[in-house]
Amino acid sequence: MKYIIGNWKMNMTAGEIVNFSKALRKYKFPKHSDVMLGLAVPYVYLLGMSKMQSSMMMIGAQNVSNHDKGAYTGEISANMLADVGLDFCLVGHSERRAMFGETDEIVNQKLEKLQENELLPILCIGETLEQYDKGQTKAVLSAQLSKDLEGIDKSKQIIVAYEPVWAIGTGKSASADLIKETITFIKQELDKILGKREHIVLYGGSVNPANSAEILRNEIVDGALVGGASLDADRFIQIASSVF
Numbered sequence: 200m201k202y203i204i205g206n207w208k209m210n211m212t213a214g215e216i217v218n219f220s221k222a223l224r225k226y227k228f229p230k231h232s233d234v235m236l237g238l239a240v241p242y243v244y245l246l247g248m249s250k251m252q253s254s255m256m257m258i259g260a261q262n263v264s265n266h267d268k269g270a271y272t273g274e275i276s277a278n279m280l281a282d283v284g285l286d287f288c289l290v291g292h293s294e295r296r297a298m299f300g301e302t303d304e305i306v307n308q309k310l311e312k313l314q315e316n317e318l319l320p321i322l323c324i325g326e327t328l329e330q331y332d333k334g335q336t337k338a339v340l341s342a343q344l345s346k347d348l349e350g351i352d353k354s355k356q357i358i359v360a361y362e363p364v365w366a367i368g369t370g371k372s373a374s375a376d377l378i379k380e381t382i383t384f385i386k387q388e389l390d391k392i393l394g395k396r397e398h399i400v401l402y403g404g405s406v407n408p409a410n411s412a413e414i415l416r417n418e419i420v421d422g423a424l425v426g427g428a429s430l431d432a433d434r435f436i437q438i439a440s441s442v443f
């Protein structure tokens with residue numbers, strides 16, 4: 200199974216979403232195709248988008264509060280996301296870590312809240328360009344994983360997305376070889392932290408219709424987290440189709 204998850208970030212209008220949904224509905228994926236689609240949608244459109252949920256399409260949020268409920272103006276709890284029937288939630292995206300002060304401790308708390316509410320967390324990790332240049336990638340990923348996953352319920356499914364910060368929104372995807380090597384490493388780390396089993400690890404960072412087939416061909420890559428290219432239904436479908 201390959202997961203193709205779109206991350207719309209702070210983009211799209213209601214009108215654009217109608218067109219996107221129409222285009223997606225028109226497309227006939229091959230029956231029994233081994234692909235699971237997902238869209239991480241801005242909060243205000245989540246309820247409307249939940250109409251798109253199916254055995255092949257997950258709808259989720261891009262963020263969640265690390266608190267349960269109460270006087271946290273502007274926040275949305277995991278319980279609320281579960282209450283409206285969502286499937287998953289991104290957590291620890293590098294934009295949230297860099298721009299909104301999201302520490303590993305907060306990421307860990309958010310993950311816990313998602314698990315408590317039976318939502319599938321998609322945990323994003325990745326190194327900055329400076330860390331990459333200094334050869335610190337593995338140390339950074341290993342530290343993020345051990346802190347973010349500390350004390351979580353090992354029996355519940357999580358998805359990890361490896362997103363090198365230098366590849367996000369830059370048009371400069373990591374090479375297929377580097378992705379393979381790094382995801383292999385991440386799966387070994389997950390074996391240590393969560394126990395030996397099948398782990399789902401996606402790649403994210405400038406995935407587009409031109410490079411998706413090469414990235415997804417590798418058995419170790421369980422899918423892609425797609426930002427910019429997921430805003431256009433045709434490009435999103437082309438990326439998903441490169442799985443077949």
Ligand code: PGA
Nearest residue numbers: 367368404405425426427
């Ligand atoms: P991008 O974003 O595909 O636009 O590089 C990926 C992400 O931030 O999840």
